[in-house]
Amino acid sequence: MDLDQIEKLNDLKQKGLITEEEYQQAxxxxxxAQSSTDQPHTILQTNNYDYALVLHLTQFCSWLVPFLGLLVPLIMWQSKKDDPYINEQGKVVMNWIFSSMIYFVVSLLLCLIVVGFFLIAILFVxxxxxxxxxxxxANKGxxxxxxxxxxxxxxxETPRVISPQN
Structure with missing residues (x-):
């Protein structure tokens, strides 16, 4: 309850552990309530759409270090898995990563009959x-x-929303 938290804050202030200003802000x-002393403190917040955009683009990390394009999205997904939107986007990314790994292995095997080289190029694109x-x-939700x-x-999946043309 709010009263309990305020009493704990008051105890901290009286013990000298927090200043009067910190007490008032908390x-x-x-x-x-919005305090005028809160104005200088700017908190950088990102929305889920921005995080999901980055989650998708981190697949390109594998161009720098092999398997980093698997690990970075996996870590990002697991760290915010409690958010339903990020959880679904993480599943989308993992579905593609695992699928493309299978397609790559099959394409490598087909390199024995030359067609695999073309399949690898197509998979890359x-x-x-x-x-x-x-x-x-993901950035559009x-x-x-x-x-x-x-x-x-x-x-x-959610349907793509097509805006009406004027």
């Missing part, structure tokens, strides 16, 4: 295009599996 936060498309969708994705995780 009390204002607890009560939900698709990975770039699909990742950028997924990032743009759309949850959509990439094309050609094997669905390892069940994703609750």
């Amino acid at each position: 009390k204002a936060r607890i009560l939900g 698709c990975s770039i295009v699909f990742t950028v498309m997924g990032a743009m969708d 759309v949850i959509k599996n990439y094309p050609l994705t094997i669905k390892f995780f069940d994703v609750k």
